[in-house]
Amino acid sequence: MSAREASVPGCVIHGAGDLRVEDVPSPVPGPGEALVAVRYGGVCGSDLHYWRHGGVGDFRLREPMLLGHEVVGTLVAYGSPDTAGPAGGPRPAAGASVAVHPATPCGVCPECVDGRRNVCRDTRYLGSAARFPHVQGGFAARIVVPAEQVRALPAGLDPRRGALAEPLSVALHAVRRAGDLTGRHVLVTGAGPIGCLVVAAAKAAGAARVTVTDLLPAALEYARAAGADTLVRADDPDDSGWPGEVDTAVEASGVAAGLDTCLRLVRRGGVVVQLGMLPPGQSPFPGNLVVSREIELRGAFRFDGEFDDALRLLAAEPAFDALVSAVVPVRDAASAFELAADRSRSCKVLLDFGAAPAG
Secondary structure, eight states, X not given: OOGGGSEEEEEEEEETTEEEEEEEEOOOOOTTEEEEEEEEEEOOHHHXXXXXXXXXXXXXXXXXXXXXXXEEEEEEEESOTTOOOGGGSOOOOTTOEEEEOOEEOOSOSHHHHTTOGGGOTTOEETTBOSSSSOBOOSOBSEEEEEGGGEEEOOTTOOHHXXXXXXXXXXXXXXXXXXXXXXXXXXXXXXXXXXXXXXXXXXXXXXXXXXXXEESOHHHHHHHHHXXXXXXXXXXXXXXXXXXXXXXXXEXXXXXXXXXXHXXXXXXXXXXXXXXXXXXXXXXXXXXXXXXXXXXXXXXXXXXXXXXXXXXXXXXXXXXXXXXXXXXXXXXXXXXXXXXXXXXXXXXXXXXXXXXXXXX
């Protein structure tokens, strides 16, 4: 490898407000690993938290870290000719368009053994400060990941739409935590990218009606594009769209007021799924309603096998394209993060790392 090829652009967070696009070493895959030339990376809410606050919840930056866990690109090479694909099955060939599953569960903890790898107590997740040293993320022109985490994009799935696979997987997992939605009326509080994808996932799961609340008209319009039936201004108690009662609610805003709304509007014996990450510490909520109405309050965290289902759903539904509001060159990452943080102007913002480099 020449000196010119020895580094690639990456999007590195050094602390609150300190986001830099800088040259990072171009990695070389070892045994069991795959080298991916990243094309698109989706800016997630957790990336914005690292940028704004220097951490997410209780996870604080202690060293510079490549951000990003929503990435698609081209598979360049494997580190070993004997590397197997997902679950030992066929592996994508070099040159294939691929998405990267960002989680590496430990496989041996009680949660993994119980089939709940998404809550593995010792997982590694791209672009996460939960461990130290941190797990470096996917916002670089080339990354190395465990080969079993690489998934070929289904035929006909454009990589730009495929970049939604990770957040759609989160939404699919939340919907599955809610139970059978066939014929149900579902409330979603929060019309950010995840909330909009929950709308699409609920519809795909058979929900008869989906009502979405948010403070911003622009965000609600993205929810409409995702398939919402009724849009409600969360700050307007007189909005005619407010439902009298819903069967199931998914809280996707990450604020206590959203959880309050879900618990007050779900029917007796209904299910509320808390998907949005609430601020660290205590959050007030009407717990008496959980008791007196026998409401089931369930958490939803990340995903596991839903990643493959998300890719299939994205391939089948071009309407997801409407949720990608901007594609910004990685060299302009600062403006991309500013745009992604402004929900009045954007839904999902992608970083563009350019055409795949030659192998």
